Amino acid sequence: MADIKPIIEFKNVSLDYQDNRVLHNIDLEIEQGKFYTLLGPSGSGKSTILSLISGKNSPSEGDVLIDGKIVNELPANKREVNTVFQNYNLFPNMNVYENVAYGPKLKKLPAKKIDQLVKDMLSLVRLSDFEQNEITELSGGQQQRVAIARALANEPKVLLLDEPLSALDYKLRKEMQYELREIQQRLGITFIFVTHDQEEALAMSDWIFVMQNGRIEQSGTPVDIYDEPINHFVADFIGEANIIEGIMKEDYLVSFVGKEFKNVDAGMKPNERVEIVIRPEDLDIVAPSKGKLQVTIDDQSFRGDFYEITAIDDAGNEWSIQETNPAKIGQRRGLKFDPEDIHIMRFNETEEDFDSRLESYEGEE
Amino acid sequence: MKKLAIGKIYLIFVFILLYLPIFYLIVYSFNSGQSMNGWAGFTFNHYHELFSDARMIEIVLNTLIVAVLSSLISTIIGTIGAYWIYQTKNKKIANRILSLNSVLLVSPDVIIGASFLILFTVVGMQLGFLSVLLSHVAFSIPIVVLMVLPKLKEMPKTIIEASDDLGATGYQTLSNIILPYIQPGILAGFFMALTYSLDDFAVTFFVTGNGFSTMAVEIYSRARRGTSLEINALSAIMFLVSLFLVLIYYFISNPKKGGKK
Amino acid sequence: MKKSSLTYYISYILWLLLFVILPLVLLLLQALTNQQGNFTLDNFLNYLSSGTYLRMTLNSIFYAFLITLITLIISYPMAYFLTQLKNHQFWMLLVILPTWINLLLKAYAFIGLLSQNGTINSTLSFFGIVPYQLLFTNESFLLVSSYIEIPFMILPIYNSLIEIDSNLIQASQDLGANTWQTIKNVIFPLSLNGVRTGIQVVFIPSLSLFMITRLIGGNRVITLGTAIEEHFLTTQNWHMGSTIGVVLVIAMLVTTYFTREGNKKGRKK
Structure with missing residues (x-):
């Protein structure tokens, strides 16, 4: 792993904007050929990271490296990185063909090569029949594709995508997610995708950086981040989660709602206060006697492929449960879950400590 | 960076170009010599000369009276016209009226002056104060329309409906709701009309008779006979007045800085 | 109702x-009438068959073209650099301010600056250059006319530049364009509507400036405007004056047609 040279590297990068620190000590490494996602609520700093890679901004502290070279002050037009913008930013004075040919023409490539590139890129985004169309004649989804083709025609080492799908409707967005993923795999170039939509991030990425308040909270594969969120914010932001406080009695034993449960986490101090995460789809509603927890059904709503049921336990905690069968409101039922469904989070644990703790006890087993 | 430095030098250069003639006039209005050639010393003499020049004072007053009167009248008629265009439901007709409205805005001064001269002669009107006033009213109306119309268009239709709904008569809605709403546009139109009138030379030159003159026409005839520093003194005063009007206009059109509404 | x-x-x-x-x-x-009030096309035939009138018209168009070109060359960079400034609205106000000063006063300033023993000539002679006839030349006419028209050219160009989405400029840079390439390929094409309006509001008045030809140009340049004024107020031949007026209106309509908006590009689909 360590011998693969990262294509982009951030070394302790901070950025100040009008006396505000908008990025705090960011360290990250981007490898060739993968699909990365920067995920976080608006204002979390994800687009700011893109702007440091694209060259729109320069870091206030630390270094940004592309291909092992420090590029802190290198202007945008000298970087082998291109962007697909949120509002596409297509040139209205040029038609589809001219927009896509813009970058290659600036590079003074031979006319034949330019033509070939433009045709290839337009066929890649399935717009071959629209070469001569004006931008204003295209739908939002088509403009999106032109923007992708235009950025790719420059043959960048890394493609930056700044919330490119946010203006599309739900169905089109789903389609484009799939298509983008396919294009990335076909071309084998690195994509860095920015979104605030966790579903999108989980569906598309090889690797996710979850961001909040100018910091990277956690990074990892979608499965890692979903199954083992580092803290309350990540657990809550990614997917649905029941988060309640508890006490880690000893390794593999946690207590909450006045009961003790077996689980699979370890490495905390005895009797440490922790937070417990159980995903709604991991909870099953059973007869009260068969449940590990007893709850009263409070509310339910039909969500198409499942029922979202809310129940309240004896300590007053609210539980969200996803079930294929409806429940009766007001009824007393039991909740069943397995030890591996329980995920324990320590308060204020850094990503480094989190990783080494996980490694230590997972190695034991 | 480097680019901006070049830009700034260029900006300074053009600004100097734009203001050099004006400041040149003003500086020489204090010259104790008799011409704009060579500085002889500081004096207010040319201002005294100007204020004791009864003919010039009368002409300046004429100019101001024409400007204020024509602006007032054209503001009223222009506002009415804007409201008419606003009320016209048929978009095609409204656009026709609007392009007719703009004819006098895009026509060269000479054409306006010449055709008005024919008009006044055909109807047998004596050339003088009235013909000048009517001409100024005529060429100021379209700019008032163009200033008021956008304000009317951006007015939410719902506030008129609300007023009607609350039982206001057409007149009450107009005076209580619509006029206050479009007031900035009306004021801007008035100021534009004022400057159009003060700035005009060509049209007045055509339609003025022997007995009546405005400042621009007077300067033209004096300048053809040679320069006099009294005119410089007048220019300096005019510059201050213009500066003052521009500032007022600026605060009207940028209400965030000055106004309360 | x-x-x-x-x-x-x-x-x-x-x-x-x-x-x-x-x-x-x-x-x-x-x-369309003669002195007797009868309908006739003679005025137009007269105009079209007279070398003097035609030459005057071409001359007037030529000078209006030059004035427009000069103001455009000076104004475009000016408008561009203005949009780069922080409080560009304030600076724009300073550009407009000179237009509020009566044109006659500005022409008057130039009489002082340019006259035989005026300021420019005295400055030149200070450096040992022989005084030179500056006033009443074609160049002085061009200088003063351009001076007067510059703010009217800057304003519409500035307005169209300020409307351009700054994200497009960012996109152009992202695709590898330097500042000059971005101006050439993106900013200039998108500001063409402002340029067209500028040409329109400078070219048409330049055809009809008559006071400047008299005060500064010394009647060496005769514009359509000068000719109309001459016929109406000096020779009292209103019929011929009106004929030239109609020519001026036609010139105006042609200019407006060629500089109309949406005349985007020659490309057809």
Whole structure:
């Protein structure tokens, strides 16, 4: 792993904007050929990271490296990185063909090569029949594709995508997610995708950086981040989660709602206060006697492929449960879950400590 | 960076170009010599000369009276016209009226002056104060329309409906709701009309008779006979007045800085 | 209900009829009649067959073209650099301010600057250069006319530049364009509407400037405007004056046609 040279590297990068620190000590490494996602609520700093890679901004502290070279002050037009913008930013004075040919023409490539590139890129985004169309004649989804083709025609080492799908409707967005993923795999170039939509991030990425308040909270594969969120914010932001406080009695034993449960986490101090995460789809509603927890059904709503049921336990905690069968409101039922469904989070644990703790006890087993 | 430095030098250069003639006039209005050639010393003499020049004072007053009167009248008629265009439901007709409205805005001064001269002669009107006033009213109306119309268009239709709904008569809605709403546009139109009138030379030159003159026409005839520093003194005063009007206009059109509404 | 309400608008309607439509009709009638009041095309035939009139017209168009070109070359960079400034609205106000000063006063300043023993010549002679005839030359006419028209060219160009989405400039840089390439390929094409309006508002008045030809140009340059003024106020030949007026109106309509908006590009689909 360590011998693969990262294509982009951030070394302790901070950025100040009008006396505000908008990025705090960011360290990250981007490898060739993968699909990365920067995920976080608006204002979390994800687009700011893109702007440091694209060259729109320069870091206030630390270094940004592309291909092992420090590029802190290198202007945008000298970087082998291109962007697909949120509002596409297509040139209205040029038609589809001219927009896509813009970058290659600036590079003074031979006319034949330019033509070939433009045709290839337009066929890649399935717009071959629209070469001569004006931008204003295209739908939002088509403009999106032109923007992708235009950025790719420059043959960048890394493609930056700044919330490119946010203006599309739900169905089109789903389609484009799939298509983008396919294009990335076909071309084998690195994509860095920015979104605030966790579903999108989980569906598309090889690797996710979850961001909040100018910091990277956690990074990892979608499965890692979903199954083992580092803290309350990540657990809550990614997917649905029941988060309640508890006490880690000893390794593999946690207590909450006045009961003790077996689980699979370890490495905390005895009797440490922790937070417990159980995903709604991991909870099953059973007869009260068969449940590990007893709850009263409070509310339910039909969500198409499942029922979202809310129940309240004896300590007053609210539980969200996803079930294929409806429940009766007001009824007393039991909740069943397995030890591996329980995920324990320590308060204020850094990503480094989190990783080494996980490694230590997972190695034991 | 480097680019901006070049830009700034260029900006300074053009600004100097734009203001050099004006400041040149003003500086020489204090010259104790008799011409704009060579500085002889500081004096207010040319201002005294100007204020004791009864003919010039009368002409300046004429100019101001024409400007204020024509602006007032054209503001009223222009506002009415804007409201008419606003009320016209048929978009095609409204656009026709609007392009007719703009004819006098895009026509060269000479054409306006010449055709008005024919008009006044055909109807047998004596050339003088009235013909000048009517001409100024005529060429100021379209700019008032163009200033008021956008304000009317951006007015939410719902506030008129609300007023009607609350039982206001057409007149009450107009005076209580619509006029206050479009007031900035009306004021801007008035100021534009004022400057159009003060700035005009060509049209007045055509339609003025022997007995009546405005400042621009007077300067033209004096300048053809040679320069006099009294005119410089007048220019300096005019510059201050213009500066003052521009500032007022600026605060009207940028209400965030000055106004309360 | 709508018909009767027309009476409210009577003042504006009267203005449209009496001061917009009627004067133009009268001008055309004058051009189409002779001294005796009979209908004739002689004025136009006269105009078209006279070398003097045609030469004057071409001359006027040529000088208006030069004035437009000079103001455009000076104004475009000016407008561009203005948009780069922080409080560009304030600086724009300073550009507009000189237009509020009567044109005659500005022309008057140039008489002082350019005259035989005026400031420029005295400065030149200070450096040992022989005084030179500056006033009453074609160049002085071009200089003063361009000076007067510059703010009217800057304003529409500035307005169109300020409307350009700054994200497009960012996109252009992202695709590898330097500042100059971005100006050439993105900013300039998108500001063309402003340029067209600027050409329109400078070219048409430049055809009809008559006071400057008299005060500064010393009657060496005769514009269509000078000719009209001459016929109306000096030789009292209103019929011929109106004919030239109609020519000027036609020139104006042609200019407006060629500089109309949406005349985006020659490409057809």
